[in-house]
Amino acid sequence: MPELPEVETIVRDLAPHLQGRTLRHPRLTKADVLRGVTPRRFLAAVRNATIAGVTRRAKHIVILLDGGSRLVIQLRMTGNLILYDRRLRAAEERYAVFLASLGGGLRLVYRDVRRLGTISLLNKGQWRTYTSRIGPEPLDAALDADRFHADLRTTRQAVKKALMDQRRIAGVGNIYANEALFRAGVDPSRAGHRMGRDDAGRLLGAIREVLAQAIAAGGTTFRDYRNGTGQPGSYQRVLEVYGRGGQPCVRCGTRLHTTHAIDQRATTFCWRCQT
DNA sequence: ACGAGGTCCTGCGAGC
DNA sequence: TGCTCGCAGGACCTCG
Numbered sequence A: 001m002p003e004l005p006e007v008e009t010i011v012r013d014l015a016p017h018l019q020g021r022t023l024r025h026p027r028l029t030k031a032d033v034l035r036g037v038t039p040r041r042f043l044a045a046v047r048n049a050t051i052a053g054v055t056r057r058a059k060h061i062v063i064l065l066d067g068g069s070r071l072v073i074q075l076r077m078t079g080n081l082i083l084y085d086r087r088l089r090a091a092e093e094r095y096a097v098f099l100a101s102l103g104g105g106l107r108l109v110y111r112d113v114r115r116l117g118t119i120s121l122l123n124k125g126q127w128r129t130y131t132s133r134i135g136p137e138p139l140d141a142a143l144d145a146d147r148f149h150a151d152l153r154t155t156r157q158a159v160k161k162a163l164m165d166q167r168r169i170a171g172v173g174n175i176y177a178n179e180a181l182f183r184a185g186v187d188p189s190r191a192g193h194r195m196g197r198d199d200a201g202r203l204l205g206a207i208r209e210v211l212a213q214a215i216a217a218g219g220t221t222f223r224d225y226r227n228g229t230g231q232p233g234s235y236q237r238v239l240e241v242y243g244r245g246g247q248p249c250v251r252c253g254t255r256l257h258t259t260h261a262i263d264q265r266a267t268t269f270c271w272r273c274q275t
Numbered sequence B: 001a002c003g004a005g006g007t008c009c010t011g012c013g014a015g016c
Numbered sequence C: 001t002g003c004t005c006g007c008a009g010g011a012c013c014t015c016g
Helices: A004-018 A039-046 A124-132 A145-152 A159-164 A174-184 A197-216
Strands: A024-028 A051-057 A060-065 A070-074 A079-084 A096-103 A106-112 A118-122 A257-259 A267-269
Touching: A004 A051, A004 A060, A004 A079, A004 A106, A004 A197, A024 A039, A039 A118, A070 A079, A070 A124, A118 A124, A145 A159, A145 A197, A159 A174, A159 A197, A174 A197, A174 A267
Parallel strands: none
Antiparallel strands: A024 A096, A051 A060, A060 A070, A070 A118, A079 A106, A096 A106, A257 A267
């Protein structure tokens, strides 16, 4: 499930290859991934458009087109955006939702088995509105511990739920929320307003550490995630709590506990280390 | 303000 | 073997 590190990895893989390329022969096989745009208008806007740049915002891949509009791709659960320098195999072609040629034998393919992912086409003003509704980037220095603490104090929600709320902080999903809370020694169910300044500071530090290490490892692959060249990441081997319910805590040996009590999402934590 | 639950979507594994 | 069913979950929605 692509979160910030996975999307960052994809963007780093793709950006140097996509910049300056022109999208030829765009093909859309399923229209239901589009948001706020009809297939006809989408294809017309994309056809023969040149890519000015590829960036990331939260968990979104943002492809800036020369006219100033942006393709915003949200991968959700099973989306992949992969650049191929060869013909696709049948298995790769299966579930391909959007395809375009880039010249020189390159093909850009958005593939999504469950199609929970979305593609939007936004003009400058729409993008401004869109991005303004998303919280600060955790790796951006503009977010400091004081600001993070002040925001957490405004809610009685479980801190884990607050972490995953994209309006509060951008790009953190279930995997990295679990990992960061473990590293910071914070009980996922603790109410946001019960977070002290030191707790918030440690948690923000843990979020940054986990995200940076996951980016360095090329992201976490459980099943579906692939980077921009189709390769899996390796951070799944480093995870300390996510997916380790019932196994011993790496720090104290206590059996890790998994619950679905917070927002009906799998939360794994250590009773002893997280308070 | 917050929790609960529905919605989207398809593959997979458990159970019979 | 072949079927049904629940589950996976990020974001967004409605309802109480």
